[in-house]
Amino acid sequence: MNQQRVEGQAGHAAAPCVSPAFGQLRDSFQFLRGFVRNPAQVGSVIPSSRQLEQRLVRSARIGDARMVVELGPGTGGTTSAFLRAMASNAQLLAIELDTEFHQRLHASIRDARFSVELGSAERLDEFLSARRLPAPDAIISGIPFSTMPAEVSDRVASSVARVLRPGGRFVAYQVRAHVSSFVSPYLGKPEKKWEVVNVPPVRVFTWVKPET
Numbered sequence: 001m002n003q004q005r006v007e008g009q010a011g012h013a014a015a016p017c018v019s020p021a022f023g024q025l026r027d028s029f030q031f032l033r034g035f036v037r038n039p040a041q042v043g044s045v046i047p048s049s050r051q052l053e054q055r056l057v058r059s060a061r062i063g064d065a066r067m068v069v070e071l072g073p074g075t076g077g078t079t080s081a082f083l084r085a086m087a088s089n090a091q092l093l094a095i096e097l098d099t100e101f102h103q104r105l106h107a108s109i110r111d112a113r114f115s116v117e118l119g120s121a122e123r124l125d126e127f128l129s130a131r132r133l134p135a136p137d138a139i140i141s142g143i144p145f146s147t148m149p150a151e152v153s154d155r156v157a158s159s160v161a162r163v164l165r166p167g168g169r170f171v172a173y174q175v176r177a178h179v180s181s182f183v184s185p186y187l188g189k190p191e192k193k194w195e196v197v198n199v200p201p202v203r204v205f206t207w208v209k210p211e212t
């Protein structure tokens with residue numbers, strides 16, 4: 001099992017046991033297998049690019065966050081990028097629906113700030129309260145709102161809006177714009193940016209929860 005490198009946070013990371021290029025290739029293969037298992041759920045054939053990871057880190061202001069939630073971590077490339085950018089006293093909860101991805105994340109990311117739950121992002125509220133975690137400053141989502149049943153998308157959107165702390169950020173990266181029609185009724189108008197250095201290019205939507 002690949003142990004993912006989480007640099008820059010002494011005392012948190014396990015040493016990687018494979019070269020970065022080989023680890024990346026293996027992640028891509030695992031990701032592709034996930035897509036073949038369930039194309040509509042995984043929504044993409046390869047993991048997010050480094051450029052997209054860095055755009056997400058900036059849009060969600062990960063460096064300033066104390067509590068971060070990731071919906072749909074997949075094979076964990078985005079997760080590791082968030083952990084590298086996070087403060088040493090911050091926490092990251094990831095929620096993944098695919099059993100194999102969940103097992104892999106659980107076994108490969110050795111970082112005291114990281115925890116992962118198996119289940120749907122609809123259960124966000126429940127997962128946070130069971131672990132007595134504080135209201136998130138940032139929630140980042142790669143789950144495919146365009147292919148999920150509308151009622152699931154709505155439950156995820158309302159849950160995100162409810163748990164986010166006032167002033168907190170919700171960042172969703174998507175090929176299509178469906179996410180906007182589910183989240184905007186709760187959080188208002190998003191900022192929209194394209195990340196073209198990604199296969200395929202994606203839109204990055206950012207909402208900031210009003211303070212009042």
Ligand SMILES: C[S@@+](CC[C@H](N)C(=O)[O-])C[C@H]1O[C@@H](n2cnc3c(N)ncnc32)[C@H](O)[C@@H]1O
Nearest residue numbers: 047048072073074078096097098120121142143
């Ligand atoms: C496009 S992939 C993103 C993976 C990774 N974050 C990346 O950027 O490379 C979407 C991920 O969301 C997961 N997913 C889909 N629906 C979900 C749901 N309702 N709750 C939690 N995870 C979900 C899929 O299993 C998949 O791992």
